[in-house]
Amino acid sequence: MTLLEYGQAYAMKIKMKIVWIVLNTTLVALLVAVLIWLAHTPPSSSGVEAGSVGGSGSREAPLRIGLIPERDIFKQNKRYRALADYLSLRLDRPVQLVTLRTYEDALHELADEEIDAAFLGSFVAVLAMDRLGAKVTVKPESIDGTSTYHGVLFVRDDSPIRRLEHLRGRSIGMVRTTTAGQVFAGCVIMHLKLWNTPDEPEVVWAGTHDDVVEMVVKGGVDAGAVKNLRLEAVMRAHPDWKIRTLAAGTDVPNNALLLRRGVSPNLRARITKILLEMVDDPQGRETLTVMEAKRFLPCRPQEYVAIYNMVDCIQSAWKEIGVSDPPPQRPSDWPAPDPEDVAKCYDVNY
Structure with missing residues (x-):
């Protein structure tokens, strides 16, 4: 091998080594980035969006609230994510939003205890109370004072x-x-x-x-x-x-919150109290503004007589x-x- 050929081979070897170092460095950087992302991503399953975990060290099971798309799903989730974060903080436990495809899915998920609560239209609320023994708690009042629909x-x-x-x-x-x-x-x-x-x-x-x-x-x-x-x-x-x-x-309650039968009376009372008192809390009022709501009102089964x-x-x-x-x-x-x-x-x- 001539001196020139030897020099060229050596230069090629150096270039390959540099390429190998760059590739390995890039792969390591990507792996680190992925691990960091995973570490900061709350666990969730298909259709589940996690709210903030209330209280450091809270080990209680997440409270899972079902939502049925009634409008743009991203706008709807943004509104209710604020509520999930607020509830999580006040309950000192994780609160997750679960997006359901249909009203029938809401009934099945409540029956199977895959969700603990759901904001439901009036007819499916009646079905949940009749078939599953679900308990109606509160209904939202909009900025203009509306809490019913027809x-x-x-x-x-x-x-x-x-x-x-x-x-x-x-x-x-x-x-x-x-x-x-x-x-x-x-x-x-x-x-x-x-x-x-x-x-x-x-x-x-x-x-x-x-x-x-x-x-x-x-x-x-x-x-x-x-x-x-x-x-x-x-x-x-x-x-x-x-x-x-x-x-x-005829007017009926608008998207009231119902809890499945197995939710304890104590937890049901706490959730109801937190939601009813949001209007008296500065952070609660901020959350209500994001939700485009004025406040939550009590809701009773008798309101579904229509x-x-x-x-x-x-x-x-x-x-x-x-x-x-x-x-x-x-x-x-x-x-x-x-x-x-x-x-x-x-x-x-x-």
């Missing part, structure tokens, strides 16, 4: 459908296992005597109330049944969209509205329902 049956402003009777043979967008998007609409169809007839409306299921509004406005369905609060929010976000209301239902009235209204057509299992039964210690309340579960003065 179902709305609506069409596009330029629709030829002018009255409820014009829904014969038309398509209606609905949301499964909801008061506004399913039970209310089923009650209206029952009053129109359209179940099991050639003119029965075609039900088109959507994932959320917002989806139904978009389907109606864009011509995907002839009419929609949704929660009035979501309809109003969507219309504010899209001032160019024009709709017309055909009927509205749900039982609607269920009684559609008893004979229960299978037609697509809810699995038998309808919920009115508590035996409640007074008998007023026949007029059962027969008249919506207002058409529009």
